Amino acid sequence: MDWLLRTMSGYADRPAMVVGESVYTYASMLDNCREWADTIREHGIRPGEVVSLEGDYSPSVCGAIMALLANRNIIVPLSDNVQHRHDELMDIAQADRSFVFGATGPEIRTYARSGHSGLLAEFIREDKPGLILFTSGTTGVPKAILHDFTRFVERYKTPRDTMRTLTFLLFDHIGGLNTMFHTLANGGTIVAPTSRTAAAICALIEKHRIELLPTSPSFLNLLLLSGAYGKYDLSSLRIITYGTEVMPDSILQAAYRTFPGIQLRQTYGLSELGILRAKSRASGSPWLKLGGEGVETRIVDGMLHIRSDTGMRGYLNAPSPFDEQGWFNTLDEVLTDGDYIRILGRRSDVINVGGRKVFPVEVEDVLLQMPEIADAAVRGEPNPLLGRVVAAVVNLHEPLDPKTLKARIRSFCTGKLENYQIPVKIEIRQEHLFTERYKKMRK
Amino acid sequence: MQNRLSERLKQLIVRNERVKRDPDAIGPDTDLINDLALDSMDIVNLLADLEEEFEIRIDVEETGLSIFEAFRNLEDFVSRQIGAGLPAKSAAEGGGGEG
Numbered sequence: 024m025d026w027l028l029r030t031m032s033g034y035a036d037r038p039a040m041v042v043g044e045s046v047y048t049y050a051s052m053l054d055n056c057r058e059w060a061d062t063i064r065e066h067g068i069r070p071g072e073v074v075s076l077e078g079d080y081s082p083s084v085c086g087a088i089m090a091l092l093a094n095r096n097i098i099v100p101l102s103d104n105v106q107h108r109h110d111e112l113m114d115i116a117q118a119d120r121s122f123v124f125g126a127t128g129p130e131i132r133t134y135a136r137s138g139h140s141g142l143l144a145e146f147i148r149e150d151k152p153g154l155i156l157f158t159s160g161t162t163g164v165p166k167a168i169l170h171d172f173t174r175f176v177e178r179y180k181t182p183r184d185t186m187r188t189l190t191f192l193l194f195d196h197i198g199g200l201n202t203m204f205h206t207l208a209n210g211g212t213i214v215a216p217t218s219r220t221a222a223a224i225c226a227l228i229e230k231h232r233i234e235l236l237p238t239s240p241s242f243l244n245l246l247l248l249s250g251a252y253g254k255y256d257l258s259s260l261r262i263i264t265y266g267t268e269v270m271p272d273s274i275l276q277a278a279y280r281t282f283p284g285i286q287l288r289q290t291y292g293l294s295e296l297g298i299l300r301a302k303s304r305a306s307g308s309p310w311l312k313l314g315g316e317g318v319e320t321r322i323v324d325g326m327l328h329i330r331s332d333t334g335m336r337g338y339l340n341a342p343s344p345f346d347e348q349g350w351f352n353t354l355d356e357v358l359t360d361g362d363y364i365r366i367l368g369r370r371s372d373v374i375n376v377g378g379r380k381v382f383p384v385e386v387e388d389v390l391l392q393m394p395e396i397a398d399a400a401v402r403g404e405p406n407p408l409l410g411r412v413v414a415a416v417v418n419l420h421e422p423l424d425p426k427t428l429k430a431r432i433r434s435f436c437t438g439k440l441e442n443y444q445i446p447v448k449i450e451i452r453q454e455h456l457f458t459e460r461y462k463k464m465r466k
Numbered sequence: 467m468q469n470r471l472s473e474r475l476k477q478l479i480v481r482n483e484r485v486k487r488d489p490d491a492i493g494p495d496t497d498l499i500n501d502l503a504l505d506s507m508d509i510v511n512l513l514a515d516l517e518e519e520f521e522i523r524i525d526v527e528e529t530g531l532s533i534f535e536a537f538r539n540l541e542d543f544v545s546r547q548i549g550a551g552l553p554a555k556s557a558a559e560g561g562g563g564e565g
Contacts, residue, residue: 377506407527408506412514426518430481442507447514 024093024152027176027208028053034210040082041214041231047082049210055086056093063094066120066131070095071147073117073139073155077101077109078124080190080215085203087122087129092172097143097153100195104459105157108165115167115340116155117143142169142337155339156197156294159460167339168294174333175297178315179204185211186234186261189227191219191242193460198266198290201298202237219461221246225255232259237290240270241398241457243278248397252281266290266298268462269368271388272309279307291366295344295351296334310363326370327353356382372465374403374411376443381413383465386446389439395419395431400456402465404448415446418456425451472541478519479504479537482512494538499531509534522547 031039034049041047047055068074074096078084091098099116101109113121117139121132139147146153152172157165188206190213192199206213214231216223224246227233238246243265246252263278263285270289278287286306291313292298300315313320317332328350337343345351354371357364367382374381383401390399398418403411419428429449436445458464476489483502498504504512509531513524522544533543 406510407525408510408513412510429518447511 024089024172024176026180027204028056028089028093030208030210037210038212039207040080040085041212042081043217049207052082052085052207055082056089059083059087059090060093062131063090063096068094068096068120070150071097072119073097073099073143074120074122075099075101075113075116075118076122076124076194077103077106078194079103079217080194080199080203080213081124083129084124084194085207087124092152095150095152097147097155097169098172099155100200102193102195104193105195112157112165112167115157115165117339141339143339146171146336153336154200156195156200158294159196159458159462164340166341169336169339170297171336176204178297178333179208181316183209185209187212187214187232187259188235188237189214189216189224189231189233191216191224191236191238192267196267196460197292197294197298198237201292221249221251222254225251225257228257228260229255234259234261235264236260236262237264237266239267239457239461240265240274241268241463242461243270244274244391244398245455245457245461247274247277247281257282257285260285262286262288264288264290266292267460269366269382269384270309271384271391273388273391275307275309293329293351293353294335296329296331299329299331304363310360310365312362313364320364321350322357322359322364323352325356327355327357327364327366329353372402374401374413376403376411376413377409379441379443381444386413386415386436386440386444387463389436390415390417390432390446392439393431393435395421395423395428398456400463400465401446406447409443412447413444414448414450416450416452416456418453419451423451425449471545472537474519475516475537475541475544478512478515482508482515484508492537494536494541496537498534498537498540504534516544520544520548 031049031053037049038046039049039052074091076084076087076098079102088098099118101112105112117136119134119136123130123132146169154170154172154175156168185206188202188211190199190202192202194200203213214227214233216227266289288303289301289311290298291301299313299318302312304310319330321328330350334351354369356367356370358367368384372383386401387399390396396417397420400416402414404414406412432449433445456464476492479492479498480486480489517524529543533539
C-alpha cells in the first residue's frame with residue numbers, strides 16, 4: 024500500500040475524484056486516508072480484522088479503503104444493491120466490522136465473532152492486507168473470493184496512460200476496483216456518477232469532459248436505444264470499454280456506427296483473476312488477445328483456461344477451482360483464430376437442444392436486429408422431446424400481439440439461425456432485461 | 467365456421483412444416499410425423515403453438531407421440547382438452563369430415 028500512497032502524494036494538486044459538484048485533489052484524498060487511519064486507531068481496529076465498506080465511490084470510501092489496507096485489514100466492498108443479502112454476505116466473509124457510508128455520514132458497526140476459520144484464518148496469520156469480493160450469480164449462494172491485496176495491486180505498479188474516467192461499474196465489482204486503482208496509481212481523475220441512467224451518464228460525460236467510459240453491453244444497448252447520446256456533447260470520449268458479459272455483434276456494430284470516432288475496446292476479467300490486459304484486434308472487433316505479465320492462457324475442450332500470478336487465494340466457501348498446475352477454468356467457451364480468441368458465452372448458459380449447442384448471445388444478436396425488438400434475453404427451457412428448447416424474453420419498442428410477434432420472429436430468424444436455435448417460446452416483458460449492474464438477466 | 471377446430475389445427479400444422487402444403491391435403495388419417503415429415507423440432511414448435519392457440523397444456527410424456535400418428539388423434543385430443551372452452555359445434559366436429 025505504501026507505494027500507492029507515495030505515488031498519489033506525487034500528484035498532490037491534481038484532481039483525483041469528482042463527485043457531484045465537488046472536486047477532490049490527490050492531497051485531499053490522502054488527508055481523508057490519514058483521518059481514517061486515526062479513526063481506525065481510535066476504534067481499536069486491529070490488523071487482520073475483516074471490515075466491510077458499504078456505499079459507493081466517494082473520497083471518504085476511498086480514504087477508508089486505503090487506510091484499512093495500510094492497516095493490513097481484509098476489506099469487503101459492498102454496494103447498495105446487495106443490501107438485501109447483507110447479513111448472509113457478512114457471515115460468509117466472517118466480517119468483524121462495517122463502515123457504512125450513508126447520507127448522514129460514515130458509521131462504524133462491530134459484530135461479535137468467535138474468530139475466523141479456514142482459508143481466511145490461514146491468510147490472516149500471514150499479516151497481509153486482503154480483499155474479499157463476491158461472485159455476482161443471481162441464484163444460489165454467492166462465492167466469496169479472497170485476494171492477497173499485495174499481489175492484487177502489483178499490476179498497477181507499471182506506469183500507464185490514464186484518462187478522465189467515469190466509474191460506471193460499482194466499487195464492489197472487480198472492474199470498478201480496477202478503474203479506481205488504475206486511475207489513482209497513474210494520476211488520473213475518476214468521476215463518480217450518482218445515477219447510472221443513460222441520460223445521467225451522458226450528462227456527466229459532457230460536463231466533465233470524460234475520456235474513458237468503462238461499461239457493459241447491456242448499458243451500451245440502453246444508451247443506443249435511449250437516444251440520450253444525441254442530446255449531449257460526447258466529443259470528449261475517446262474510448263468505451265465493455266466487458267462483464269458477451270457483446271452481441273449487432274450492438275457492437277450499432278455502437279461502432281453511432282460513435283465512429285470512439286475506440287470500442289473489449290475488456291476481460293474475472294473476480295477470481297482480476298482484469299487481464301486485453302487487446303482488441305480492431306476497434307469494434309469481437310476478437311481479442313489476452314495477456315500481460317504473469318498471465319498464461321490455454322484452450323481446453325473449447326474453454327478458456329487462465330493461469331495468473333495475481334489470481335485469488337481461493338474461495339472462502341467453496342473448494343479451490345485451480346488445478347494442480349494452478350490453471351483456472353473460466354468456463355467461458357471461445358473460438359480461436361491464431362493468437363486471438365472470441366468469447367461465445369458461459370458454458371452454464373449454453374442451451375443443449377437435442378444434443379446441439381446454442382449460445383444465447385447468438386440468438387439475441389439476431390433478435391436485436393429486428394426493428395420491433397428493443398432488447399432480448401435468451402435462455403433454455405426444459406422440454407420432454409429435446410431436453411431443452413430456446414426461449415426468449417423480449418422488450419418491444421411498440422406493443423404487439425404475441426402471436427404476430429412470434430410469427431415475425433420465426434420469419435426473421437429463418438435463414439439467419441438454424442431451426443433449433445430459433446426461439447420456440449416468446450415472452451414479452453415491460454421490465455428491463457438486465458440487472459442493476461447492467462448485466463443481461465437470463466434466468 | 468371460420469374458427470373451426472380442424473381448420474385452426476391445419477393452419478398451425480402448415481405453419482410448422484418445412485415444405486408448405488395445402489391445408490386441405492391433410493386428412494383424418496394423415497400421419498403428421500411420417501406423411502408430413504415433421505421432425506422433433508417441428509413437433510416441439512407445433513406443441514408450443516397448440517398450447518398458445520388453445521390455452522391448454524400438453525404433456526407429451528403423458529400423451530406420447532400417438533397424438534401425431536393421425537390428424538384425427540390430434541383433433542380428438544385438443545378437442546377434449548379445450549372441452550367447454552370451444553364452441554360446441556367445433557368440438558363436436560372434432561373427428562370428422564376433412565380431406
